[in-house]
Amino acid sequence: MARGNLPQGLFLLLWQVAIIILYFLFVDYEGPYHEATGEGKHNNVAQYYLAYSHVATMALVGFGYLMTFLRRYRFGAISYTFLVTVLIFQWSILTLGFWERVQNGKWDEKIKLSIALCVDAMFAACSCLIALGGMIGKVSIWQFLFLSFWQTIFYSANYILGSKTLKVVDIGGSMYIHLFGAYWGLAATFMMNPSNVKAKVPYKSMGASYSSDTFSMIGTLFLWLFWPSFNGALALHDVQARVFLNTIISLTGSCMITFAMSAILRHDGKFCMEDIQNATLAGGVAIGASADLYVTPGGALMVGAFAGLVSVVGFNKLSPFLLQRLGLHDSCGIHNLHGMTGFLGGIVSAIVTGIATPQVYGPIFDELLPRGASGDQWKYQLACLGHSLGISLIGGLIFGFIADKLKGICQPHTDDAFMFDDRHAFEVPEPGYLNYDFEMTRDVEMTKATD
Numbered sequence: 203m204a205r206g207n208l209p210q211g212l213f214l215l216l217w218q219v220a221i222i223i224l225y226f227l228f229v230d231y232e233g234p235y236h237e238a239t240g241e242g243k244h245n246n247v248a249q250y251y252l253a254y255s256h257v258a259t260m261a262l263v264g265f266g267y268l269m270t271f272l273r274r275y276r277f278g279a280i281s282y283t284f285l286v287t288v289l290i291f292q293w294s295i296l297t298l299g300f301w302e303r304v305q306n307g308k309w310d311e312k313i314k315l316s317i318a319l320c321v322d323a324m325f326a327a328c329s330c331l332i333a334l335g336g337m338i339g340k341v342s343i344w345q346f347l348f349l350s351f352w353q354t355i356f357y358s359a360n361y362i363l364g365s366k367t368l369k370v371v372d373i374g375g376s377m378y379i380h381l382f383g384a385y386w387g388l389a390a391t392f393m394m395n396p397s398n399v400k401a402k403v404p405y406k407s408m409g410a411s412y413s414s415d416t417f418s419m420i421g422t423l424f425l426w427l428f429w430p431s432f433n434g435a436l437a438l439h440d441v442q443a444r445v446f447l448n449t450i451i452s453l454t455g456s457c458m459i460t461f462a463m464s465a466i467l468r469h470d471g472k473f474c475m476e477d478i479q480n481a482t483l484a485g486g487v488a489i490g491a492s493a494d495l496y497v498t499p500g501g502a503l504m505v506g507a508f509a510g511l512v513s514v515v516g517f518n519k520l521s522p523f524l525l526q527r528l529g530l531h532d533s534c535g536i537h538n539l540h541g542m543t544g545f546l547g548g549i550v551s552a553i554v555t556g557i558a559t560p561q562v563y564g565p566i567f568d569e570l571l572p573r574g575a576s577g578d579q580w581k582y583q584l585a586c587l588g589h590s591l592g593i594s595l596i597g598g599l600i601f602g603f604i605a606d607k608l609k610g611i612c613q614p615h616t617d618d619a620f621m622f623d624d625r626h627a628f629e630v631p632e633p634g635y636l637n638y639d640f641e642m643t644r645d646v647e648m649t650k651a652t653d
Contacts, residue, residue, distance in 0.1 A: 210343075210344060213344070217289070221292050221293070221296075224296055225296075228296065228299070228312055228313055229295065229296070229299070229312060229313045229315055230312040230313070230314065230315065231314070231315055231316075232314035232315060232316040232319075233314070247317060250316075250317040250318055250321065250435075251317055252431075253321060253431055253434070253435035253436070254317055254320050254321050254324065254435070256428045256431035256432065256435070257321055257324045257325070257328070257428075257431065257432055257435055258287075258324055259424060259428055260328070260424065260425055260428045260429070260431075260432055261283070261287050261324055261327055261328050261331060262283060262284060262287055263420070263421065263424045264421050264422075264424040264425035264428065265283055265328070265331045265332075265335075265421065265425070266279060266280045266283035266284065266421060267279075267280065267417055267418060267420040267421030267424065268335075268418055268421030268422060268425065268479060268480075268534070269283065269334075269335060269338055269418070269421070269533075269534055270414055270417040270418050270421070271410045271414050271415055271417075271418035271475075271476075271479065271534075272338070272339055272410065272414065272533075272622055273410055273411040273413075273414040274622060274623050274624060275338065275339045275622050275623065275624055276414060276417065276624070277624040277627075277628045277630065278338070278339070278343075278624050278627060278628065279338065281628070282334065282338070282343055282346070283331060283334070285343070285347075286327065286330055286331060286334060286346070286347070286350055287324075287327045287331065288327075289347065289350070290323075290326055290327040290330045290350055290354050291320075291323045291324060291326075291327050292323075293351065293354050294322070294323040294326035294327065294354050294357075294358060295313065295315065295319060295320075295323045296313065297326075297354050297355050297357075297358035297359075298313075298319065298322055298323065298326070298358045298361070298362070299313030299314075299319075300358070301358045301359050301361075301362040302362055302366065304359075304362070305362050305363075305366045305367055306366075318436060321435050321436055322361075322436070325375055325378070325379050326354055326357055326358065326361075328375075328379055328383070329353070329357050329375075329378075329379045329380075329382055329383035329386075330350040330353055330354065330357075330383065331383070332379070332380060332383030332384055332387060332536055332540050333349065333350070333353060333383045333384070333386045333387030333390065333536070333598075334346060334350075334387065335387065335533060335534035335535075335536040335540075336384070336387030336388050336390070336391045336532050336533060336534065336536045336537075337387060337390060337391040337394060337533060338533045338534060339533055339621055339622035339623075340391065340394065340395065340531070340533065340621050340622070341391075341394055341605070341609075342609070342626075342627075343627065344608070345394070345605045345606075345608055345609065346605075348601070348604075348605050348608065349386075349390055349598075349601055349602065349605050352597065352601045353383075353386050353597065353598075353601070356386075356593055356594075356597045357378075357382055357383075357386075359593075360378065360382060360589065360590055360593050360594075361378050363589065364377070364378060364586040364589070364590065365378070368582045368585060368586060369572035369573055369582065370582050370583055370585075370586040371491065371492070371494075371495065371551060371555060371570065371571060371579065371583065372490065372491040372547075372548075372551065372583075372586065373433060373434070373436065373437050373445060373490065373491070373493050373494045374432065374433030374434075374445070374449070374486070374487075374489065374490020374491060374493045374547075375432075375433075375490050375491075376487060376488065376489075376490035376491035376543075376544045376546075376547025376548055376551070377491060377544060377547065377548045377551075377586055377587055377590045378586075378590065379490075379544075380487045380490065380540040380541075380543070380544035380547070381540065381541060381544030381545055381547075381548065381587075381590050381591060381594070382544075382590050382593070382594045383536070383540060383594075384536045384537060384539075384540035384541035384544060384594075385541055385591060385594040385595050385598065386594040386595075386597055386598040387536055387598065388530065388532060388536065388537055388541065388598065389594065389595045389596075389597070389598025389599045389602055390598040390599070390601065390602030390605065391530070391531065391532070391533075391602065392528070392529075392530050392598075392599070392602065393598075393599055393602030393603045393605075393606055394602050394605060394606040394609075395529055395530070395531055410475070410476075415475040415479070418475070418479050419475070419478070419479060421479075422478070422479045422480070422482060422483065425483050425486075426453060426457070426482060426483055426486075429449055429453060429483065429486035430445070430446040430449040430450055430453075430486075431446075432486070433445050433446075433448075433449045433486065433489070433490050433493040434446050434449070434493065434494075437493075437494050438494070438566065438569065438570070440566050441494045441566065441570065442494075444493075444494060444495075444496075445493040445494045447499070447502075448489050448492075448493045448494075448497050448499075448502040449485075449486055449489055449490075449493050449502075451499055451502040451503050451506065452485035452486065452488065452489035452493075452502045452503065452505050452506030452509070453482075453483070453485040453486050453506060454485070454503070454506065455485050455502070455503040455504070455505070455506025455507035455509075455510060456481065456482055456483065456484040456485030456486075456488075456506040456507065456509050456510030456513070457482040457485070457510065458507065458510070459481075459506075459507045459508075459510035459511050459514070460477055460478060460481040460482045460484070460510045460513070460514055461473060461478065461482075463477070463481075463510070463511055463514040463515070464477035464478065464481075464514055467514060467515070467518045467519075468518070474517075476517055476535070477513075477514050477517055477518075480513065480517065480534070480535050480538065480539045481510050481513035481514045481517065481538065481539065482510070483539060484506070484509035484510050484512065484513040484538075484539060484543045485505065485506025485507075485509050485510060487509065487539065487540055487543040487544055487547060488505050488506065488508070488509035488543045488544075488546045488547045488550065489502055489505050489506060489509075489547065489550070490544075490547050491547040491548055491550065491551035491583070492505075492547070492550050492551040492554045492555075494570065495551070495554045495555065495558065495570070496554070496558070496562050496563065497550075497554055501554075505546075505547075505550055508546070509543045509546055512538075512542050512543060512546060513538045513539055513542070513543060514538075516535070516537060516538030516542055517535055517538050520537070520538065521535060521537070521538060524537075545587065545591070548583060548584070548586065548587035548590075549587070551583045552580040552583040552584050552587070553580070555571055555574065555579040555580045555583055556579070556580035558571055558574055558579070560574075
């Protein structure tokens with residue numbers, strides 16, 4: 203039996219047994235749920251569960267279908283999204299609880315499972331899914347699960363450092379989730395790319411089709427619709443409406459600019475589905491860190507429009523440049539959708555917190571901006587931007603290097619012909635699967651950059 207056939211099922215079985223034991227030892231319920239969950243002014247349980255279900259929908263349907271643009275990797279895109287989400291959800295409850303106890307010193311208490319913690323765990327899974335977008339199709343699922351295992355540990359440490367120790371404002375995860383996941387994924391994929399990646403990836407496996415691009419748009423629309431819930435899931439009740447409004451307005455701005463710039467920058471003034479599938483969502487990422495703050499409607503619209511501009515330019519100009527100069531191939535363009543716009547979100551949050559005053563925010567000023575009274579909140583925002591970027595890059599480089607050495611062990615097929623191809627891991631309906639030439643509509647960045 204080929205290596206990788208039996209061990210993959212055995213690994214998942216042993217993993218689940220280990221998690222069950224750890225949950226018995228270290229996890230318990232938070233408390234009674236007939237009232238609010240003890241989270242102060244946070245929403246009640248029913249509202250929390252609604253927020254959780256929206257975030258889970260974004261992770262499973264939104265991210266899953268967004269990555270189905272690869273015509274011969276659609277089983278992998280959806281199935282691996284499902285597997286990674288569930289595995290990291292379970293694991294992150296433990297890692298978040300561990301680092302919180304490192305921060306507060308309460309080692310005698312078990313991790314208190316609440317719906318709010320489930321939302322945080324789903325956020326951790328989303329960060330790993332963003333990283334998956336940078337390397338999907340090029341690495342085995344076992345290499346990626348190895349990377350996700352370590353990413354979740356460092357993600358949780360980074361999140362607790364920023365939110366609990368530094369008291370940084372980032373309600374929508376521009377820095378904690380998007381920037382961290384993007385640069386971890388980019389650093390890892392840089393270390394794991396084939397030595398001559400531009401020449402080795404087969405054209406047909408990389409291509410998108412009319413139907414695969416249409417399926418991908420399902421993910422885009424789900425993400426666009428549910429992004430306000432993503433940003434506002436853990437917001438204080440007093441400002442949750444502002445989170446929703448800022449996010450909605452910002453998303454409309456990125457959508458409009460994406461269509462405009464796609465027609466301007468692409469060939470013959472036509473729209474490109476790659477831009478529309480991704481850059482239309484950039485406003486939700488960029489406004490995340492300041493979504494609960496007084497950005498003003500005009501400000502939210504401007505942030506979204508600028509994020510859309512940055513993202514489209516990234517897809518059109520920066521990604522081919524990084525591929526040609528550095529050999530950095532970004533499968534789903536996570537640098538353009540999550541990396542640069544997450545960085546922009548951190549900068550916007552520093553500006554907004556720097557000009558914040560108690561007169562504008564009223565009695566919730568100190569709760570929203572824990573460092574606001576001293577006037578130093580903006581400094582901590584920039585510090586969080588720096589440590590999120592630094593930890594993600596260093597961690598991605600180190601564990602990407604290690605994961606690259608596991609290639610021959612973790613996957614039975616090491617031939618590059620199996621990249622971006624479901625056949626190495628899934629049973630596929632061969633006749634229909636292989637008969638796809640008639641619907642080829644566009645190639646992807648790797649091929650375009652070498653034309």
